[in-house]
Amino acid sequence: MLRSDAPGRLRPRGGAPIRHDRRIMTVGELTSYVKGLLDGDPFLADVWVKGEISNFRHHTSGHMYFTLKDATASVRAVMFRKANQRLAFRPENGLEVIAGGRVSVYERDGQYQLYVREMEPAGMGSLYLAFEQLKRKLADEGLFDEALKRELPSLPRRVGIVTSPTGAALRDIVTVARRRYPNIHLVLSPALVQGDGAPADIIRALELLSARDDIDVVILARGGGSIEELWAFNDEALARAIRACRHPVVCGVGHETDVTIADLAADRRAATPSNAAEMAVPRKADLSWKVGVLTGRLERALRALVAERMKAVERLSLSSALARPSRILDSRRQRVDDLSRNALLSFTRQVEACRMRRDALAGRLEALSPLAVLARGYAVCRRAADGKVVGSVALVRPGDAVEVEVRDGVIDCTVGGARRKADLMEGEG
Amino acid sequence: MTEAKGAGVPVGAPAEDLSFEEALARLEAVVARLEKGDEPLETALELFEEGIRLSRLLTAKLEEAQARIDEVVADGAGGTVLRPFEPGDAGEDDA
Numbered sequence: 001m002l003r004s005d006a007p008g009r010l011r012p013r014g015g016a017p018i019r020h021d022r023r024i025m026t027v028g029e030l031t032s033y034v035k036g037l038l039d040g041d042p043f044l045a046d047v048w049v050k051g052e053i054s055n056f057r058h059h060t061s062g063h064m065y066f067t068l069k070d071a072t073a074s075v076r077a078v079m080f081r082k083a084n085q086r087l088a089f090r091p092e093n094g095l096e097v098i099a100g101g102r103v104s105v106y107e108r109d110g111q112y113q114l115y116v117r118e119m120e121p122a123g124m125g126s127l128y129l130a131f132e133q134l135k136r137k138l139a140d141e142g143l144f145d146e147a148l149k150r151e152l153p154s155l156p157r158r159v160g161i162v163t164s165p166t167g168a169a170l171r172d173i174v175t176v177a178r179r180r181y182p183n184i185h186l187v188l189s190p191a192l193v194q195g196d197g198a199p200a201d202i203i204r205a206l207e208l209l210s211a212r213d214d215i216d217v218v219i220l221a222r223g224g225g226s227i228e229e230l231w232a233f234n235d236e237a238l239a240r241a242i243r244a245c246r247h248p249v250v251c252g253v254g255h256e257t258d259v260t261i262a263d264l265a266a267d268r269r270a271a272t273p274s275n276a277a278e279m280a281v282p283r284k285a286d287l288s289w290k291v292g293v294l295t296g297r298l299e300r301a302l303r304a305l306v307a308e309r310m311k312a313v314e315r316l317s318l319s320s321a322l323a324r325p326s327r328i329l330d331s332r333r334q335r336v337d338d339l340s341r342n343a344l345l346s347f348t349r350q351v352e353a354c355r356m357r358r359d360a361l362a363g364r365l366e367a368l369s370p371l372a373v374l375a376r377g378y379a380v381c382r383r384a385a386d387g388k389v390v391g392s393v394a395l396v397r398p399g400d401a402v403e404v405e406v407r408d409g410v411i412d413c414t415v416g417g418a419r420r421k422a423d424l425m426e427g428e429g
Numbered sequence: 430m431t432e433a434k435g436a437g438v439p440v441g442a443p444a445e446d447l448s449f450e451e452a453l454a455r456l457e458a459v460v461a462r463l464e465k466g467d468e469p470l471e472t473a474l475e476l477f478e479e480g481i482r483l484s485r486l487l488t489a490k491l492e493e494a495q496a497r498i499d500e501v502v503a504d505g506a507g508g509t510v511l512r513p514f515e516p517g518d519a520g521e522d523d524a
Contacts, residue, residue, distance in 0.1 A: 153447035183496040298480040301463035
């Protein structure tokens with residue numbers, strides 16, 4: 001068109017010819033001419049340019065505008081929404097990229113620019129970059145903070161599992177979980193674990209478990225695979241869903257060396273699905289052993305405490321007997337009984353209470369045999385009126401009815417009188 | 430979990446609605462108190478009783494779970510239900 005006429009004469013619009021050999025064009029015509037040159041060039045239709053991104057702007061329309069530059073020059077670039085939606089990473093200022101597209105002219109500004117069809121980070125894979133970018137973003141936000149990590153329950157009532165229903169990961173988890181805790185109750189929430197729809201499906205599966213109150217811990221797992229196959233676990237929405245889950249999440253994706261965003265967001269990161277099961281499911285034998293040890297200590301502690309009190313009583317009895325000749329032995333004996341009774345009253349009353357609640361107890365109290373105390377000749381004295389154990393002379397008055405429990409029954413008695421210990425001493429001294 | 434948590438719990442409070450952790454923490458606290466040996470006999474016995482109750486509760490909780498695998502599905506009304514999981518014969522994938 002224009003080119004075919006040049007350098008022939010033209011009559012500029014609306015004016016007399018200035019020079020016969022001069023051809024006057026409008027700005028639009030010139031720009032259009034240049035654009036035609038560039039658009040017609042097959043080389044410029046498909047170029048790859050390496051440069052650093054600057055002046056990056058992601059417009060609300062979805063298009064991206066930026067400048068690619070190196071040490072010597074710069075070129076304007078645009079990447080339309082449709083093209084940039086396929087980007088795995090986020091372009092940002094300072095990032096060295098390789099951009100592929102065509103060169104043309106933006107006529108309004110008379111500026112040539114690169115219309116970018118595809119782009120990748122220079123020097124590293126775009127998936128890697130995307131991972132690093134998301135990791136940094138969420139870390140800056142605090143989503144991976146240690147303070148957010150929840151403790152796993154020492155005994156989960158039910159263990160939720162989000163994984164493929166047909167995968168090896170599920171098989172591994174079930175095997176490990178049952179070995180550790182034979183009667184464990186597992187609840188599977190099946191999910192797609194790879195492909196475009198996987199992140200949304202994993203989130204849905206996670207939410208089903210989160211909604212239940214009878215789940216105490218969730219395993220999120222997938223067997224090993226390539227970085228592309230594990231990609232569903234590098235998803236921002238999934239990371240947030242893990243934090244939003246009402247139960248602690250153990251993530252076991254891929255092999256030892258694979259770290260995903262889901263791993264970082266989870267409460268515990270496991271190396272593999274099997275390892276996740278080891279973390280989430282306690283060893284039943286360990287827990288039983290722990291309960292057994294504590295119960296043993298409990299029994300020994302009470303036995304020691306009772307023995308200690310008994311010894312105190314016997315020490316007193318012995319020293320009294322040495323200090324006092326046989327003349328007063330009978331009254332001594334009486335006093336020892338009183339003292340012993342004081343020491344043991346509350347204990348033996350509890351024994352009775354325990355006996356009544358025996359069905360609710362483990363039956364170990366009997367094994368401890370506190371009843372032997374009664375068998376040894378000690379007795380419990382209660383007020384007949386209200387069953388209150390008479391632990392002090394102040395609790396009875398002459399004429400009160402009391403019940404004295406001995407090994408094989410109860411003796412109904414009436415209080416004839418009561419003396420305080422001090423009086424007793426004086427009277428004997 | 431630990432003594433700090435269990436020690437503040439009043440002796441004789443109902444143990445039935447405790448979680449495994451809570452019951453274990455309380456049992457640990459009870460044992461620790463009893464082992465000090467300076468409780469009056471009456472308190473000691475109450476502690477012992479509570480300990481036995483906790484021990485039984487813990488043992489019961491260990492046996493509570495049923496050995497099974499369920500699948501959770503949406504019930505269509507905003508809730509979820511469990512149903513026995515039937516491993517499909519769709520074959521294994523590598524996931």
